[in-house]
Amino acid sequence: MFLPSPWRQYFPGVLALAEQHEVWLDSAATAQKPQIMLDTLSQYYQQGVANVHRAQHPPGERATRAFEEARSLIASWLQADAQDAVIFTKGTTEGINLLSQALAHHFQAGDEILISAYEHHANLLPWQQLARTHDLQLTILAMDDAGHLDVDAAIAQLSPRSRVLAVSTLSNVVGHQQSLERLLSAARQQGVWSVIDGAQAAVHQRPNLQHLDCDFFVCSAHKLYGPDGVGILFARAAAVTALRHWQFGGEMVRSCDYQHAEFLPAPLGFEPGTPSTANIIAFAATLDWLMSLDSAAIAQHEAALHAAVLEGLRSRGMQIIGTPNCALVSFNAAHVHPADLAVLLGEQGIAVRAGHHCAMPLLKSLGLAGAVRVSLAMYNNGDDIQRFFNALDQALEILQ
Ligand SMILES: Cc1ncc(COP(=O)(O)O)c(C=O)c1O
Incomplete structure (x- = not known):
């Protein structure tokens, strides 16, 4: 299958795996790293480290400058307005936990939080826990037959008791890019935080937060x-002030005495303790590099790989979950447990994920014990796909 990736050469991890005859088709779980990220990390550590935002010495000033430059670069990657806040967290999971706790004081018993039926546990469990402890209603927005969020039904479900709408724009299971403009605008009109x-x-389309009308x-x-x-x-400027400080410690206070403290506003007030300075600087360098690439060419390449995966799976009679249109496909083979298939693929050097993909309620509602997921990134090529299908054919011969 002739689908070369011009970007593969920049990913030493992909090349190292290939030398061991291994193919990475699990990028939705985590992506391999480009050389620029590794170089930036190593340079940061080799030049001498310092804490940010607390020291008066020149190394501290240099680290703080690099850290805040990273924040500015990330804000420009997000296409955010200057007054909006970019808060560093440990990841998506921590970001949503932060929101669920930092907004909690606004809610009264009977208020409503809405999420979609296809959310990852990271965007379900924090809200579920909040609902349970504060006696709130957790409403699950239904999907239509194609596995997309039913936007009209979702808009109709917004009510005066709705407080938060939390949804993802690309499910890690159904792989469908969900257009949410109308729903976000309805939420905005009704004063619901989104x-x-x-x-x-975000991996497959650079966010544009001037256009995407969400609060967080x-x-x-x-x-x-x-x-x-x-x-x-x-956090949009108009929404960030709704957040109450949620974790407490060093470098987040304006003033502090034994019985009382006053905290800094976002972002620093929401980043207590020593941040992951080197990683944040290396992340900004990675995004800077990504912005220098031809994003249309990457999208085209990923779409061609995705089409090849879909076509190959369909021609082998696999059951595709939903109607994926971006970067990943979840599927099952008749009479085969997904975990067995993933193990046999793994033994042949093909790394795919199998299981409930941290979306157990979705899989249960579809009547599935699990699914195998192939997920793609810019560094995959036609050979990867061909090797996947060769391995799949072998595995199915054994299992079916
Ligand atoms: C849609 C979605 N949301 C949230 C998460 C959680 O991300 P993290 O583990 O990086 O916090 C994932 C991870 O797979 C995901 O796919």
């Missing part, structure tokens, strides 16, 4: 070719 889980979508947006660096343990919580 949270976008961009963990998957979260994503993770490690899925975006960046380091582990870093995430972004974007």
Whole structure:
């Protein structure tokens, strides 16, 4: 299958795996890293480290400058307005936990939180816990037959008791890019805070937060070719003041005495303790590099790989979950347990995920014990896909 990737050469991890005859088709879980990220990390550590935002010495000033430059670069990647806040977190999961706790004081018993039926546990469990402890209603927005969010039904479900709408724009299971403009605008009109889980979508389409009319947006660096343990919580200027401080410690106070403290506003007030400085700087360098690439060419390449995966699976009679249109496909083979298939693929050097993909209620509602997921990134090529299908054919011969 002739679909070369011009970007593969920049990913030493992909090349190292290939030398061991391994193919990475699990990028929706985490992405391999480009050389620029590794170089930036190593340079940062080799030049001498310092804490940010607390020291008066020149190394501290240099680290703080680099850290805040990283924040500015990430804000420009998000296409955010200057007055909006970019808060560093450990990842999407922490960003949503932060929101669920930092907004909690606004809610009264009987208020409503709405999420879609296809959310990752990261965008379900924090709200579920909040609903349970504060006696709130957690409403699950239904999907239509094609596996998309039913936007008209969702708009009709917004009510005067609705407080938060939290949805992802690309499901990690059904792989469908969900258009949410109308729903977000209805939420805005009704004064409902909107949270976008961009963990998957941000990888395949650079966010434009001037256009995407949400109050909060979260994503993770490690899925975006960046380091582990870093995430972004974007908060619109008009919404960020609604957040109450949620974790407490060093470098977040304006003043402090034994019985009382006053805290800094966002972002620093929401980043207590020593941040993941090196990783944040390396993440910004990764995004800077991503912005220098031809995004249309990457999208075209990923679409061609995706079409090849879909076509190959369909021609083999696999059951495709939903109607995926971006970067990943979840599927099952008749009479085969997805975990067995994933193990046999793994033994042949093909790394795919199998299981409930942290979306157990969705899989249950579809009557599935699990599914196998193939997920793609810019570094995959036609050979990867061909090897996947060769391995799939072998595995199915054994299992069926
Ligand atoms: C849609 C979605 N949301 C949230 C998450 C959680 O991301 P993290 O584990 O980086 O916090 C994931 C991870 O797979 C995801 O796919």
